Structures are given as structure tokens and as C-alpha cells.
Amino acid sequence: HELRTPVSAVYGAAETLLARDLPVSRRTELLRVTHQQALRLAQLVEHLLISASLDRGALPVTVDAIDATLPALAAVEAARVREPTRTIALDVDRDIPRVAADRARLQQALAALLDNALKYSPPTAPITVRLERVSSRAQISVVDAGPGVPEPERERVFDKFHRLDPTMRNGISGSRLGLHIVRKLVIAMGTNIWIESATPAASGTRVVLELRLAEPTRQDDLVDEIAY
Structure with missing residues (x-):
């Protein structure tokens, strides 16, 4: 669910941008949504990768x-x-x-x-x-x-x-x-x-x-x- 939400938001915004001739203000708003959700998606993926590395003991920790x-x-x-x-x-x-x-x-x-x-x-x-x-x-x-x-x-x-x-x-x-x-x-x-x-x-x-x-x-x- 946490991955599906930002992916759906990015997909929906991109589809709207491609399919319609929109005013500049609306295009800017959709681009802002895309950017925010892409950042959220990147953070989610990073957390998943770090968690998997920690579970495997593959993340180096030097004290x-x-x-x-x-x-x-x-x-x-x-x-x-x-x-x-x-x-x-x-x-x-x-x-x-x-x-x-x-x-x-x-x-x-x-x-x-x-x-x-x-x-x-x-x-x-x-x-x-x-x-x-x-x-x-x-x-x-x-x-x-x-x-x-x-x-x-x-x-x-x-x-x-x-x-x-x-x-x-x-x-x-x-x-x-x-x-x-x-x-x-x-x-x-x-x-x-x-x-x-x-x-x-x-x-x-x-x-x-x-x-x-x-x-x-x-x-x-x-x-x-x-x-x-």
C-alpha cells in the first residue's frame, strides 16, 4: 500500500500532463505533485533496501x-x-x-x-x-x-x-x-x-x-x- 500510493500519484499526474492541454498553473501543480511523490517513493525504496541489508548483516558498520x-x-x-x-x-x-x-x-x-x-x-x-x-x-x-x-x-x-x-x-x-x-x-x-x-x-x-x-x-x- 505504501508503495502503491506514490506510484499511482506519479502515474496519474504524468498521464494528465500528457493527455491534456492544461493552463500553466495546473501543469505546475501536477509537476509539484509528481516531484513530491517521487521523493516519497525514493525514500520508501531506500528504506526497503537498507532494511534488507541490515537483516542480511550486509550493511557495514565500523565503530x-x-x-x-x-x-x-x-x-x-x-x-x-x-x-x-x-x-x-x-x-x-x-x-x-x-x-x-x-x-x-x-x-x-x-x-x-x-x-x-x-x-x-x-x-x-x-x-x-x-x-x-x-x-x-x-x-x-x-x-x-x-x-x-x-x-x-x-x-x-x-x-x-x-x-x-x-x-x-x-x-x-x-x-x-x-x-x-x-x-x-x-x-x-x-x-x-x-x-x-x-x-x-x-x-x-x-x-x-x-x-x-x-x-x-x-x-x-x-x-x-x-x-x-
């Missing part, structure tokens, strides 16, 4: 000691370019140690979480990405002001093709693979992810991605010795 600020900033900046009218903030604690992760895959996971937050949040509501140290771990959280996810659904939303209750989707469609892919990427990096309420009133959603701190390298030890 290194990285600065988590860099993929977080890249994901936020890309989201700001796609949605220039939205408020997307990045809040980073000072002196965050390096973490053990794959930089490209971490950015990919954060981009998917931001896409999800943008879909479900009101257009005027801000979205915040926060990077902080919590005890012996680092956490990156994506916080939105959407309707929230009921507690019984907070594990199931990571299942492949899981469909939320229609009253929660508000007509929003998608591949139903985004969060499944994110969890697979997170597990491949040896970390964890979960969903909780953004506020005590259970409104909004806070998706927390936990990261292991990287082991100090010999170079780090030498720097510490010199500083001492």
Missing part, C-alpha cells in the same frame, strides 16, 4: 572513537535545509568525551529521528536535539512536541512495518521502517535506544539514543601525562 557533536550537527543542519521554516535546536553539553560509534551511521540514525519528529510535531513547535553525558554514557535525545507515544506502543514502534493507531497518525504516511532501521543501526553499534514522554503530562516524545564512551587511546594518555 570508532568519534566526536558525537559532528554527526549531530550535520543531521540538524540537513534538517534545517529541508525544513527552513521549522525551529530545530542543537544543545550540546560542554566537554563531551568521544563515543564509540560509526559516524556515518549515527548521522543516518539521527536524520531518521529528526524526520520522524518533523512529521509528528506541529509546524510551529520547536524540535531539540540534545547531547549530554549521563554517568558513564553519552546520550543524544530528539525531543518533539507531537502527540506522544503511549507506553504500550513504545517498544512496538521499532518493529518492522508496525502501524500506529490511525488516531495517532493524523493522516501521516511512511514506510513504517524508519524507527526499525534506527534501532538496527543502534544495535549494530552496540548501543541502545528507547522512547519516553517529553513532559510529565505525557505530551511530546523524547527519543533517547545511548552511546558508550570510547576507551582512551594511548595518545589521550600521553596528553594527560603532559598536561599533568
